[in-house]
Amino acid sequence: MVTPFDNSAPALRVEGLRKAYDDVVAVDGLNLQVLTGECFGLLGPNGAGKTTTIEICEGLLTADSGSVEVLGRHWESDARDLRELLGIQLQDTQLSEKLTVDETLTLFQSFYRDARDVGEVIDHVDLSEKRYSRVGGLSGGQKQRLAVACALVGNPQLLFLDEPTTGLDPVSRRQLWELISQFQAEGRTIVLTTHYMEEAERLCDRVAIVDHGHVIALGTPQELIDAVDVSHLPPPEPRKTSATLEDVFVSLTGRTLRDE
Ligand SMILES: Nc1ncnc2c1ncn2[C@@H]1O[C@H](COP(=O)(O)OP(=O)(O)OP(=O)(O)O)[C@@H](O)[C@H]1O
Numbered sequence: 482m483v484t485p486f487d488n489s490a491p492a493l494r495v496e497g498l499r500k501a502y503d504d505v506v507a508v509d510g511l512n513l514q515v516l517t518g519e520c521f522g523l524l525g526p527n528g529a530g531k532t533t534t535i536e537i538c539e540g541l542l543t544a545d546s547g548s549v550e551v552l553g554r555h556w557e558s559d560a561r562d563l564r565e566l567l568g569i570q571l572q573d574t575q576l577s578e579k580l581t582v583d584e585t586l587t588l589f590q591s592f593y594r595d596a597r598d599v600g601e602v603i604d605h606v607d608l609s610e611k612r613y614s615r616v617g618g619l620s621g622g623q624k625q626r627l628a629v630a631c632a633l634v635g636n637p638q639l640l641f642l643d644e645p646t647t648g649l650d651p652v653s654r655r656q657l658w659e660l661i662s663q664f665q666a667e668g669r670t671i672v673l674t675t676h677y678m679e680e681a682e683r684l685c686d687r688v689a690i691v692d693h694g695h696v697i698a699l700g701t702p703q704e705l706i707d708a709v710d711v712s713h714l715p716p717p718e719p720r721k722t723s724a725t726l727e728d729v730f731v732s733l734t735g736r737t738l739r740d741e
């Protein structure tokens with residue numbers, strides 16, 4: 482039995498997290514708290530340490546130091562429970578090309594005791610037409626949606642989505658936004674990364690901007706927007722009277738967004 486979790490506790494608590502690869506310090510004293518029921522965005526330039534942080538929280542990587550508490554549990558002592566409670570979509574998901582969509586999800590479903598119906602999840606990510614097609618024959622965006630379906634099929638309490646909408650067409654992107662909103666409306670928690678500031682503004686209750694492995698700004702998108710001084714933005718931005726989350730990002734990290 483998975484022990485019930487305390488709704489009043491933060492869904493995720495990260496303190497003093499550090500992870501280095503040889504001479505690269507990927508995560509450098511990162512602190513974070515995500516509340517239960519929140520949609521929380523991790524934003525930041527390429528190489529800022531977002532994926533490394535998320536993968537430590539997912540129990541896939543071990544930190545050099547610091548602590549991580551997920552749904553009131555710790556990976557060292559509660560890994561079995563945690564695997565049942567988390568939904569994970571990796572930035573670069575590699576699924577078996579030879580399996581069909583249905584077989585892939587049936588396989589993932591078998592890992593969980595309280596799983597969702599495979600057909601329902603396939604419907605949810607709009608892959609019904611491809612249900613019996615092999616993964617190898619799916620388009621990039623369809624594979625991406627299948628990866629999200631794999632994260633959902635275990636009926637998770639906390640969903641980690643690492644760039645879930647990268648490469649999706651505008652309609653698929655909006656469908657995924659809807660799916661995330663529905664998931665949140667059930668009182669569940671989402672932690673996502675994105676390079677699309679409009680997406681973060683729309684979806685996230687709070688965002689953290691990460692740079693060089695630690696959080697450099699934290700708040701609701703509106704709080705961060707209100708705090709930016711438009712007169713200091715590089716041209717042609719100063720002509721604008723109000724800022725956007727993208728302006729906040731550029732002004733804080735001093736770099737431009739990845740080309741996509
Ligand atoms: N397996 C690895 N071996 C060596 N260095 C790594 C490894 N994984 C990540 N890094 C380095 O750690 C830093 C943080 O990488 P990470 O993938 O966490 O960034 P990110 O914020 O997710 O970036 P992106 O927006 O491009 O996905 C980068 O400098 C990266 O080169």
Ligand SMILES: [Mg+2]
Nearest residue numbers: 531532533572
């Ligand atoms: Mg990443």
